[in-house]
Amino acid sequence: MIKIAKRYRFFFVLAAVNMALLALNPVVGQKSLSITWNNVLEMLSVLPPIFVMLGLLDVWVEREAMIKLMGERSGVMGVGLAFLLGSAAAGPLYAAFPIAGVLLKKGSKLSNVLIFIGAWSTTKIPLLLFEASSLGWDFMITRLLINLPIIALIAYVTEKTLSADEKVQIYNTADDLH
Structure with missing residues:
Protein backbone atom coordinates (compact mmCIF):
# COMPACT_ATOMS: atom_id res chain seq x y z
CA MET A 1 0.00 0.00 0.00
CA VAL A 46 -3.12 10.07 -26.84
CA LEU A 47 -1.62 7.33 -24.70
CA PRO A 48 -3.46 4.19 -25.94
CA PRO A 49 -2.26 4.54 -29.55
CA ILE A 50 1.25 5.26 -28.27
CA PHE A 51 1.23 2.12 -26.14
CA VAL A 52 -0.06 0.04 -29.08
CA MET A 53 2.80 1.41 -31.16
CA LEU A 54 5.24 0.62 -28.35
CA GLY A 55 4.00 -2.95 -28.19
CA LEU A 56 4.37 -3.36 -31.93
CA LEU A 57 7.84 -1.80 -31.89
CA ASP A 58 8.85 -4.09 -29.04
CA VAL A 59 7.56 -7.23 -30.79
CA TRP A 60 8.25 -6.52 -34.46
CA VAL A 61 11.68 -4.91 -34.32
CA GLU A 62 14.43 -7.29 -33.28
CA ARG A 63 17.12 -5.98 -30.94
CA GLU A 64 19.82 -6.80 -33.50
CA ALA A 65 18.05 -4.75 -36.18
CA MET A 66 17.72 -1.77 -33.83
CA ILE A 67 21.38 -2.03 -32.87
CA LYS A 68 22.30 -2.04 -36.56
CA LEU A 69 20.01 0.90 -37.38
CA MET A 70 20.50 3.11 -34.31
CA GLY A 71 23.16 1.46 -32.15
CA GLU A 72 26.72 2.47 -31.28
CA ARG A 73 28.06 1.85 -34.80
CA SER A 74 25.08 3.19 -36.76
CA GLY A 75 26.85 6.44 -37.63
CA VAL A 76 25.08 8.96 -39.86
CA MET A 77 22.31 6.47 -40.65
CA GLY A 78 21.38 6.26 -36.95
CA VAL A 79 21.36 10.03 -36.60
CA GLY A 80 19.24 10.42 -39.72
CA LEU A 81 16.79 7.75 -38.58
CA ALA A 82 16.52 9.39 -35.15
CA PHE A 83 15.71 12.73 -36.79
CA LEU A 84 13.23 11.10 -39.17
CA LEU A 85 11.41 9.18 -36.42
CA GLY A 86 11.19 12.26 -34.20
CA SER A 87 10.12 14.58 -37.01
CA ALA A 88 7.45 12.22 -38.37
CA ALA A 89 5.98 11.51 -34.93
CA ALA A 90 2.60 12.71 -33.78
CA GLY A 91 1.47 13.65 -30.33
CA PRO A 92 2.72 15.66 -27.39
CA LEU A 93 6.29 15.45 -26.13
CA TYR A 94 5.37 13.30 -23.12
CA ALA A 95 4.50 10.53 -25.58
CA ALA A 96 8.12 10.48 -26.82
CA PHE A 97 9.57 9.25 -23.55
CA PRO A 98 8.04 5.74 -23.51
CA ILE A 99 9.20 5.33 -27.10
CA ALA A 100 12.66 6.53 -26.11
CA GLY A 101 12.65 3.89 -23.38
CA VAL A 102 11.90 1.15 -25.90
CA LEU A 103 14.63 2.48 -28.21
CA LEU A 104 17.12 2.30 -25.32
CA LYS A 105 15.91 -1.19 -24.40
CA LYS A 106 16.43 -2.32 -27.99
CA GLY A 107 20.06 -1.10 -27.99
CA SER A 108 19.89 2.35 -29.56
CA LYS A 109 22.80 4.67 -28.92
CA LEU A 110 21.99 7.19 -26.20
CA SER A 111 22.82 10.19 -28.40
CA ASN A 112 20.46 8.87 -31.10
CA VAL A 113 17.67 8.60 -28.54
CA LEU A 114 18.37 12.15 -27.38
CA ILE A 115 18.29 13.31 -31.02
CA PHE A 116 14.94 11.52 -31.41
CA ILE A 117 13.53 13.41 -28.39
CA GLY A 118 14.96 16.71 -29.65
CA ALA A 119 13.53 16.16 -33.12
CA TRP A 120 10.14 15.22 -31.64
CA SER A 121 10.06 18.48 -29.69
CA THR A 122 11.28 20.89 -32.38
CA THR A 123 11.24 19.50 -35.93
CA LYS A 124 7.86 17.81 -36.31
CA ILE A 125 6.59 18.05 -39.86
CA PRO A 126 3.17 19.55 -38.93
CA LEU A 127 4.94 22.19 -36.84
CA LEU A 128 7.23 23.06 -39.74
CA LEU A 129 4.28 23.38 -42.11
CA PHE A 130 2.42 25.58 -39.64
CA GLU A 131 5.49 27.81 -39.27
CA ALA A 132 5.90 28.05 -43.03
CA SER A 133 2.27 29.08 -43.52
CA SER A 134 2.10 31.56 -40.65
CA LEU A 135 5.66 32.90 -40.33
CA GLY A 136 7.01 32.27 -43.80
CA TRP A 137 9.31 29.75 -45.46
CA ASP A 138 12.44 31.79 -44.67
CA PHE A 139 11.74 31.67 -40.94
CA MET A 140 10.91 27.95 -41.00
CA ILE A 141 14.00 26.99 -42.98
CA THR A 142 16.26 29.21 -40.86
CA ARG A 143 14.93 27.74 -37.62
CA LEU A 144 15.21 24.20 -38.96
CA LEU A 145 18.78 24.72 -40.15
CA ILE A 146 19.72 26.13 -36.74
CA ASN A 147 17.88 23.42 -34.78
CA LEU A 148 19.29 20.37 -36.59
CA PRO A 149 22.96 20.86 -35.65
CA ILE A 150 22.07 22.20 -32.19
CA ILE A 151 19.97 19.11 -31.40
CA ALA A 152 22.83 16.84 -32.51
CA LEU A 153 25.37 18.91 -30.56
CA ILE A 154 23.29 18.79 -27.37
CA ALA A 155 22.82 15.02 -27.76
CA TYR A 156 26.54 14.35 -28.27
CA VAL A 157 27.66 16.70 -25.48
CA THR A 158 25.14 15.13 -23.11
CA GLU A 159 26.30 11.62 -24.00
CA LYS A 160 29.99 12.55 -23.62
CA THR A 161 29.50 14.24 -20.25
CA LEU A 162 27.73 11.23 -18.73
CA SER A 163 29.92 8.71 -16.99
CA ALA A 164 29.82 5.05 -17.95
CA ASP A 165 27.95 4.29 -14.71
CA GLU A 166 25.32 6.94 -15.49
CA LYS A 167 24.80 5.50 -18.97
CA VAL A 168 24.42 1.99 -17.54
CA GLN A 169 21.89 3.35 -15.05
CA ILE A 170 19.89 4.99 -17.87
CA TYR A 171 19.84 1.75 -19.89
CA ASN A 172 18.93 -0.29 -16.79
CA THR A 173 16.08 2.08 -15.98
CA ALA A 174 14.76 1.69 -19.53
CA ASP A 175 14.92 -2.11 -19.15
CA ASP A 176 13.14 -1.95 -15.77
CA LEU A 177 10.26 0.15 -17.14
CA HIS A 178 9.31 -2.32 -19.86
Whole structure:
Protein backbone atom coordinates (compact mmCIF):
# COMPACT_ATOMS: atom_id res chain seq x y z
CA MET A 1 0.00 0.00 0.00
CA ILE A 2 2.82 2.39 0.86
CA LYS A 3 4.48 1.61 -2.48
CA ILE A 4 1.29 2.52 -4.34
CA ALA A 5 0.88 5.72 -2.33
CA LYS A 6 4.48 6.68 -3.05
CA ARG A 7 4.14 5.93 -6.75
CA TYR A 8 0.98 8.03 -7.12
CA ARG A 9 1.88 10.78 -4.67
CA PHE A 10 1.68 13.51 -7.33
CA PHE A 11 -1.83 12.41 -8.23
CA PHE A 12 -2.85 12.48 -4.57
CA VAL A 13 -1.30 15.93 -4.07
CA LEU A 14 -3.10 17.23 -7.17
CA ALA A 15 -6.39 15.76 -5.95
CA ALA A 16 -5.88 17.34 -2.50
CA VAL A 17 -5.06 20.73 -4.02
CA ASN A 18 -8.16 20.53 -6.24
CA MET A 19 -10.36 19.61 -3.28
CA ALA A 20 -8.87 22.41 -1.16
CA LEU A 21 -9.47 24.91 -3.98
CA LEU A 22 -13.02 23.65 -4.36
CA ALA A 23 -13.66 24.13 -0.62
CA LEU A 24 -11.92 27.53 -0.30
CA ASN A 25 -12.96 29.11 -3.60
CA PRO A 26 -15.61 27.12 -5.48
CA VAL A 27 -15.31 29.11 -8.72
CA VAL A 28 -11.54 28.59 -8.93
CA GLY A 29 -11.92 25.01 -7.70
CA GLN A 30 -14.44 24.18 -10.43
CA LYS A 31 -12.20 25.75 -13.07
CA SER A 32 -9.24 23.75 -11.73
CA LEU A 33 -11.24 20.51 -11.79
CA SER A 34 -12.42 21.27 -15.32
CA ILE A 35 -8.85 21.85 -16.53
CA THR A 36 -7.65 18.71 -14.75
CA TRP A 37 -10.45 16.63 -16.29
CA ASN A 38 -9.71 17.98 -19.79
CA ASN A 39 -6.03 17.10 -19.35
CA VAL A 40 -6.92 13.57 -18.25
CA LEU A 41 -9.18 13.14 -21.29
CA GLU A 42 -6.44 14.44 -23.60
CA MET A 43 -3.91 12.00 -22.14
CA LEU A 44 -6.37 9.12 -22.44
CA SER A 45 -6.88 9.96 -26.11
CA VAL A 46 -3.12 10.07 -26.84
CA LEU A 47 -1.62 7.33 -24.70
CA PRO A 48 -3.46 4.19 -25.94
CA PRO A 49 -2.26 4.54 -29.55
CA ILE A 50 1.25 5.26 -28.27
CA PHE A 51 1.23 2.12 -26.14
CA VAL A 52 -0.06 0.04 -29.08
CA MET A 53 2.80 1.41 -31.16
CA LEU A 54 5.24 0.62 -28.35
CA GLY A 55 4.00 -2.95 -28.19
CA LEU A 56 4.37 -3.36 -31.93
CA LEU A 57 7.84 -1.80 -31.89
CA ASP A 58 8.85 -4.09 -29.04
CA VAL A 59 7.56 -7.23 -30.79
CA TRP A 60 8.25 -6.52 -34.46
CA VAL A 61 11.68 -4.91 -34.32
CA GLU A 62 14.43 -7.29 -33.28
CA ARG A 63 17.12 -5.98 -30.94
CA GLU A 64 19.82 -6.80 -33.50
CA ALA A 65 18.05 -4.75 -36.18
CA MET A 66 17.72 -1.77 -33.83
CA ILE A 67 21.38 -2.03 -32.87
CA LYS A 68 22.30 -2.04 -36.56
CA LEU A 69 20.01 0.90 -37.38
CA MET A 70 20.50 3.11 -34.31
CA GLY A 71 23.16 1.46 -32.15
CA GLU A 72 26.72 2.47 -31.28
CA ARG A 73 28.06 1.85 -34.80
CA SER A 74 25.08 3.19 -36.76
CA GLY A 75 26.85 6.44 -37.63
CA VAL A 76 25.08 8.96 -39.86
CA MET A 77 22.31 6.47 -40.65
CA GLY A 78 21.38 6.26 -36.95
CA VAL A 79 21.36 10.03 -36.60
CA GLY A 80 19.24 10.42 -39.72
CA LEU A 81 16.79 7.75 -38.58
CA ALA A 82 16.52 9.39 -35.15
CA PHE A 83 15.71 12.73 -36.79
CA LEU A 84 13.23 11.10 -39.17
CA LEU A 85 11.41 9.18 -36.42
CA GLY A 86 11.19 12.26 -34.20
CA SER A 87 10.12 14.58 -37.01
CA ALA A 88 7.45 12.22 -38.37
CA ALA A 89 5.98 11.51 -34.93
CA ALA A 90 2.60 12.71 -33.78
CA GLY A 91 1.47 13.65 -30.33
CA PRO A 92 2.72 15.66 -27.39
CA LEU A 93 6.29 15.45 -26.13
CA TYR A 94 5.37 13.30 -23.12
CA ALA A 95 4.50 10.53 -25.58
CA ALA A 96 8.12 10.48 -26.82
CA PHE A 97 9.57 9.25 -23.55
CA PRO A 98 8.04 5.74 -23.51
CA ILE A 99 9.20 5.33 -27.10
CA ALA A 100 12.66 6.53 -26.11
CA GLY A 101 12.65 3.89 -23.38
CA VAL A 102 11.90 1.15 -25.90
CA LEU A 103 14.63 2.48 -28.21
CA LEU A 104 17.12 2.30 -25.32
CA LYS A 105 15.91 -1.19 -24.40
CA LYS A 106 16.43 -2.32 -27.99
CA GLY A 107 20.06 -1.10 -27.99
CA SER A 108 19.89 2.35 -29.56
CA LYS A 109 22.80 4.67 -28.92
CA LEU A 110 21.99 7.19 -26.20
CA SER A 111 22.82 10.19 -28.40
CA ASN A 112 20.46 8.87 -31.10
CA VAL A 113 17.67 8.60 -28.54
CA LEU A 114 18.37 12.15 -27.38
CA ILE A 115 18.29 13.31 -31.02
CA PHE A 116 14.94 11.52 -31.41
CA ILE A 117 13.53 13.41 -28.39
CA GLY A 118 14.96 16.71 -29.65
CA ALA A 119 13.53 16.16 -33.12
CA TRP A 120 10.14 15.22 -31.64
CA SER A 121 10.06 18.48 -29.69
CA THR A 122 11.28 20.89 -32.38
CA THR A 123 11.24 19.50 -35.93
CA LYS A 124 7.86 17.81 -36.31
CA ILE A 125 6.59 18.05 -39.86
CA PRO A 126 3.17 19.55 -38.93
CA LEU A 127 4.94 22.19 -36.84
CA LEU A 128 7.23 23.06 -39.74
CA LEU A 129 4.28 23.38 -42.11
CA PHE A 130 2.42 25.58 -39.64
CA GLU A 131 5.49 27.81 -39.27
CA ALA A 132 5.90 28.05 -43.03
CA SER A 133 2.27 29.08 -43.52
CA SER A 134 2.10 31.56 -40.65
CA LEU A 135 5.66 32.90 -40.33
CA GLY A 136 7.01 32.27 -43.80
CA TRP A 137 9.31 29.75 -45.46
CA ASP A 138 12.44 31.79 -44.67
CA PHE A 139 11.74 31.67 -40.94
CA MET A 140 10.91 27.95 -41.00
CA ILE A 141 14.00 26.99 -42.98
CA THR A 142 16.26 29.21 -40.86
CA ARG A 143 14.93 27.74 -37.62
CA LEU A 144 15.21 24.20 -38.96
CA LEU A 145 18.78 24.72 -40.15
CA ILE A 146 19.72 26.13 -36.74
CA ASN A 147 17.88 23.42 -34.78
CA LEU A 148 19.29 20.37 -36.59
CA PRO A 149 22.96 20.86 -35.65
CA ILE A 150 22.07 22.20 -32.19
CA ILE A 151 19.97 19.11 -31.40
CA ALA A 152 22.83 16.84 -32.51
CA LEU A 153 25.37 18.91 -30.56
CA ILE A 154 23.29 18.79 -27.37
CA ALA A 155 22.82 15.02 -27.76
CA TYR A 156 26.54 14.35 -28.27
CA VAL A 157 27.66 16.70 -25.48
CA THR A 158 25.14 15.13 -23.11
CA GLU A 159 26.30 11.62 -24.00
CA LYS A 160 29.99 12.55 -23.62
CA THR A 161 29.50 14.24 -20.25
CA LEU A 162 27.73 11.23 -18.73
CA SER A 163 29.92 8.71 -16.99
CA ALA A 164 29.82 5.05 -17.95
CA ASP A 165 27.95 4.29 -14.71
CA GLU A 166 25.32 6.94 -15.49
CA LYS A 167 24.80 5.50 -18.97
CA VAL A 168 24.42 1.99 -17.54
CA GLN A 169 21.89 3.35 -15.05
CA ILE A 170 19.89 4.99 -17.87
CA TYR A 171 19.84 1.75 -19.89
CA ASN A 172 18.93 -0.29 -16.79
CA THR A 173 16.08 2.08 -15.98
CA ALA A 174 14.76 1.69 -19.53
CA ASP A 175 14.92 -2.11 -19.15
CA ASP A 176 13.14 -1.95 -15.77
CA LEU A 177 10.26 0.15 -17.14
CA HIS A 178 9.31 -2.32 -19.86
